[in-house]
Amino acid sequence: MLQGVNLSLVKAHNEAVVINLIRRRAPISRYELAELSGLTPPTISVIVNRLVLEGILVESGSAPSRGGSLGGRRRRYLALLPDSRLAIGILVNRTGCVGAVVNIAGSVQTIVNQPFGTYLAELSAQQLIAGLDRMLRGLLEHTSHVKPHVMGIGLGVPTWYPPDIDWQMVVNYLGQYGLSLSFANNAVSAALGEWWYGVGEVALPALYVFFGGGIGGCLITRGGPVAMPEFRPVELGHLGIASGGPPCYCGGQGCLENFIGHADEHHGVTKQHNTMQYVGYALRSLCHLLNIQTVILGGPEVTIVGEDLDELNMQLSGLRRIDPIGLCFGRISPENLALGAAALVFQTNLTRHLDSAVPEYH
Numbered sequence: 167m168l169q170g171v172n173l174s175l176v177k178a179h180n181e182a183v184v185i186n187l188i189r190r191r192a193p194i195s196r197y198e199l200a201e202l203s204g205l206t207p208p209t210i211s212v213i214v215n216r217l218v219l220e221g222i223l224v225e226s227g228s229a230p231s232r233g234g235s236l237g238g239r240r241r242r243y244l245a246l247l248p249d250s251r252l253a254i255g256i257l258v259n260r261t262g263c264v265g266a267v268v269n270i271a272g273s274v275q276t277i278v279n280q281p282f283g284t285y286l287a288e289l290s291a292q293q294l295i296a297g298l299d300r301m302l303r304g305l306l307e308h309t310s311h312v313k314p315h316v317m318g319i320g321l322g323v324p325t326w327y328p329p330d331i332d333w334q335m336v337v338n339y340l341g342q343y344g345l346s347l348s349f350a351n352n353a354v355s356a357a358l359g360e361w362w363y364g365v366g367e368v369a370l371p372a373l374y375v376f377f378g379g380g381i382g383g384c385l386i387t388r389g390g391p392v393a394m395p396e397f398r399p400v401e402l403g404h405l406g407i408a409s410g411g412p413p414c415y416c417g418g419q420g421c422l423e424n425f426i427g428h429a430d431e432h433h434g435v436t437k438q439h440n441t442m443q444y445v446g447y448a449l450r451s452l453c454h455l456l457n458i459q460t461v462i463l464g465g466p467e468v469t470i471v472g473e474d475l476d477e478l479n480m481q482l483s484g485l486r487r488i489d490p491i492g493l494c495f496g497r498i499s500p501e502n503l504a505l506g507a508a509a510l511v512f513q514t515n516l517t518r519h520l521d522s523a524v525p526e527y528h
Contacts, residue, residue, distance in 0.1 A: 179389040180205055184213045185516055186390070188223065189271070190366060193243035214244060222250050222270070222516070246270055251515075252315050254305050254345070255508030256298065257322040257352060259466055260286050260379050264501070265301045267308050268508035272363035276308045277504065286324070291332045295339045302343065318346035320510035322355035322503070324379055348510040353382035353400070356464055356498070357391040358513060359506025364497040369459035373452060374496070375402060377465040380423055381445070385456060390513065405448045422448045442474035446481025453482065453491055464496030466503060471495075 183203050188194060191202070200210045217223040225242045248271035256265040262281040266274050280301040282289060289297075302319070309316050319340060323333060333349075340347050350358070353376035360374060372386040381403035385392045403423035404416050411420025426441040449461060461482065463471055471478065475493075482491045498505055 180209060181213055181516065182389050182513070184210065185217075186362070188244055188246060189362070192245040193226070194245075195241035195243055197241050199244075217516075218244075222247060248273060250315065251317050251512065252309060253317050253320055253508040253511035254302070254309070255320045255322070255355075255504040255506065255511070256301065257355065257504045257507050258286065258294070258298075258324065259352070260324075263297060263301060264504050265305050266502070266504040266508060267305055268505055270512055272505060274502065274505070276305065277502075278304050286331075289331065291335045294331060295336055298336070298340065302340070306343070316345060317515045318348060318511040319343065320355065320507035320514075321347065321349040322352045322507040322510070323349060324352055346511070346515065348514040350510055351382070352376065352378060352503075353465070354384045354391055355506040355510055356496075356503050357384035357386055357462075357506070358509045359498050359503065360462055360464060360496045361386055361390050362509040362512070363505050364464075365462055365494060366497075368462070368494070369492055371456060371458055372460040372462055373400070373449070373456070373458045374462045374464060375445075375449070377463070377467040377470055379467075381426070382465075383452075386462075400452070402448055402452070405451065407444060407447050442471065442477040443481065446478050449478075449482060458491060459489070460492040460494070462494055462496050464498065464503075466500045468495065468500060 180203075184199055184205070187199055187202055191198070196207065196210050196214060199205070199214070200207045203210070214223065218225065223244050224247050225244055248269045251270045252275065253268055253270075254265060255268055256263055261284075262279060264277065264279050266277040268274055278301050280297050282293075282297060286294070321337075321340070337347060337349065353374065356376055357374035370386060370388055374384045374386055374391070376382040376384070383400035383402040385400060401416075404414065404418060404421045406418060406420045407422050407425060408420035412424045413419050414421040414424055422444060425444045452458060453461070463475075475495075479493050482493055
């Protein structure tokens, strides 16, 4: 039960919970949805009826009634119609962008890679727009016959750098395509992709750790990923782990990224000795503070973990003798992280009352 929040956020939470239960448990009945979600049957009916009316859900097959031999209405099964809705997801990273057309079930219809030919930090907003424009034209060619089913464009972007790119200019330009635009930080969109299409049901709350152009993160609760103010992720790489340590480009001192190797807009994260030991120190603090149950590792540079997974696991396993913390790699490969950007579209449009954690532009 959510308390102390407005009605719009309660509706968003409830819709997100129901949609994700249907995605993961289909075929599933209304009765089972109420039982698993803790929501009342009338609330379930309102959400389900809207999705059926819009052609996103289908009722197919039935289960025996709860009354058994005494009769009663048979329970109808619900499932998503995979190709009823499509989304275009684009992930912008240090050296290029990757875009994909994805259906609501997470099946990638087509994928396009667009290298910048240089580093993102060296591009102007106009140059970035030109690259995105070429990519979008290619992706839209694959959806021309089903454009009414395209719900929008999702854009995953870095927020710490480069400071000279006017993201609002990028957003305004993309508006010419006539599709709704949802955007979030890369770590948040990648975490959303894992929640929709990746690791599935893990013990919550979970922390998604994003390796790419630094180290970020995103908290995942029962209602999904939680974005920080101004759409920033959990800045795991800028947790101070040493008093009076070396200065960091963020303005602080003793930040994690200064101890794990070189991390900047040109080179990303480069591994050095004891990298995972330092990451483990930072994760221990967050896990204690937020009562994290599962840590999920992902991002375009997650291969930095490599053979040191055991070291990281050892750092976390000593935290709790009872109720130990789970550790796993995300199931979405670095090549398919645009799935998270596509999930931004579905999350925003299917949960109509979603708050500003995932903003939408028209």
